[in-house]
Amino acid sequence: MIPITDAEFEQAAGLPPGAVRRYLRGHGWALASDTGRGQLWELRADAGAGPPYQVLVPLERRFRDYAGRITDLLETLSTVEARRPGEVLREMTLPSADWQYLRLVPPGPSGTAPLVDLVPAFAGLRELMTAAAAAAAAPEPQPVQPAQKPQRVKDFVAGVRVDQTRVGSYVIAAHIPLSTPDSGQEEFLFDDLAPSEPFERLVSRRLYAGVVCARRAAELTVANDSLDDFGQYTAAGLSANLCEALVKISGEARSPFSLHFAWSPDIPVEQPTPPVSLAGPLLEALEEGANDLKARMGRRDVVLRGTVVRLRRELPYGPGEVTVYGYLVDEGDDRLRRIRMTLDAQQYDRAAAAHRAGDEVIVQGDLLVRGATARLERIAGLTVRPVAD
Numbered sequence: 001m002i003p004i005t006d007a008e009f010e011q012a013a014g015l016p017p018g019a020v021r022r023y024l025r026g027h028g029w030a031l032a033s034d035t036g037r038g039q040l041w042e043l044r045a046d047a048g049a050g051p052p053y054q055v056l057v058p059l060e061r062r063f064r065d066y067a068g069r070i071t072d073l074l075e076t077l078s079t080v081e082a083r084r085p086g087e088v089l090r091e092m093t094l095p096s097a098d099w100q101y102l103r104l105v106p107p108g109p110s111g112t113a114p115l116v117d118l119v120p121a122f123a124g125l126r127e128l129m130t131a132a133a134a135a136a137a138a139p140e141p142q143p144v145q146p147a148q149k150p151q152r153v154k155d156f157v158a159g160v161r162v163d164q165t166r167v168g169s170y171v172i173a174a175h176i177p178l179s180t181p182d183s184g185q186e187e188f189l190f191d192d193l194a195p196s197e198p199f200e201r202l203v204s205r206r207l208y209a210g211v212v213c214a215r216r217a218a219e220l221t222v223a224n225d226s227l228d229d230f231g232q233y234t235a236a237g238l239s240a241n242l243c244e245a246l247v248k249i250s251g252e253a254r255s256p257f258s259l260h261f262a263w264s265p266d267i268p269v270e271q272p273t274p275p276v277s278l279a280g281p282l283l284e285a286l287e288e289g290a291n292d293l294k295a296r297m298g299r300r301d302v303v304l305r306g307t308v309v310r311l312r313r314e315l316p317y318g319p320g321e322v323t324v325y326g327y328l329v330d331e332g333d334d335r336l337r338r339i340r341m342t343l344d345a346q347q348y349d350r351a352a353a354a355h356r357a358g359d360e361v362i363v364q365g366d367l368l369v370r371g372a373t374a375r376l377e378r379i380a381g382l383t384v385r386p387v388a389d
Helices: 006-013 017-026 066-081 085-092 115-137 151-159 199-224 240-249 280-297 345-357
Strands: 030-034 038-043 053-058 097-104 170-177 257-262 276-278 299-312 320-329 337-343 360-370 373-385
Touching: 006 066, 006 085, 017 038, 017 053, 017 085, 053 066, 066 085, 097 115, 097 199, 115 151, 115 170, 115 199, 115 240, 151 199, 170 199, 199 240, 199 257, 199 276, 199 280, 240 280, 276 280, 280 360, 299 337, 299 345, 299 373, 320 345, 320 360, 337 345, 337 360, 345 360, 345 373
Parallel strands: 337 373
Antiparallel strands: 030 038, 038 053, 097 170, 097 257, 257 276, 299 320, 299 360, 320 337, 360 373
16 A cells, blocks of 8 residues: 655645545445445445445545545555555546546556557547547538537647556546536436537547447448448548547557546436447558548538639530639648539639639538549639739
8 A cells, every 4th residue: 555645645634525526436436325424435346356445435624534534545545546645636636527548558568658659649549539529519420520620629629638647558548627517417428418518528428429439330341341331320420530530549550459438427427338449450440431431421611722624514604514623721631633513603604714814713612532533512612812812
């Protein structure tokens, strides 16, 4: 048992009982009895592993032995969780949050990882959070998310915190602080968004649902030797972006990993959320699935900038076909390509005028790719940029 320090003892004296109970609920402990002055909490051990662990939580800080009782509790939790008491104490002081544990399995001693494995893992984790937040913020499913994310998504990702590593190979602990909901109403994992549910919890649920769907789609792909199953899960939160993030976490070596979820007890989740593991063929299937989604379902709200190289319409008026030779802005891909589109009469006339003058056009719409043919559909806008500018 690791003893608690004097500084930690002083901090324990000021720890609210509610923060202790919230931590216990969030880590699988259950209230066994209440004496009025204190509560006995238990954590059931594995079957056949002996009696449950027990801790006593004093209910008021005015008790003379309050700090001592909290110290005993911290030392017990330290033994159960194989962590220093100070680490447990610090986590108790954190605000209400959902936790995600990314468990890597790198070669070498437990608790360490090669730098070349950690860099893609952190980058992939950030992209995973971004994909989940974009799915939560979008009014409808996005099989391929636009490169430009709403400010709400950027603010969310900036608020995700990475905590100290955990025992068990190499575990990256991230948590999403929850804003205070309007009420204490319980929420369920795959329910529709309720008014009292904070956006951060919705992101956590979309993240878990997306990862579960990604694994299931990958399993079906391996079993059936077909990528058709990825499309059927997009309505539940699966996207090419999320699949790519999961693949990036595995690094160039495609190392196995697992994701574990722990939910803030302030907004209980009734449905079990077992860990999700990914390895080997499943990671390869995810990479292929992401490419297939992008090829079949395209990208939404892209911005194409280029010059008009082809015009065609049956009549001297009305809509017509236009081909633009250019590149996609903000897509991280500056290669030039020919992209076709159908424009209404007014847009076609402007595109024709730009073609005659040699001016650029900027077109916004949804990109669809079919084999070697790329089309821009659902045109949201077309502007002409004179070359002189």
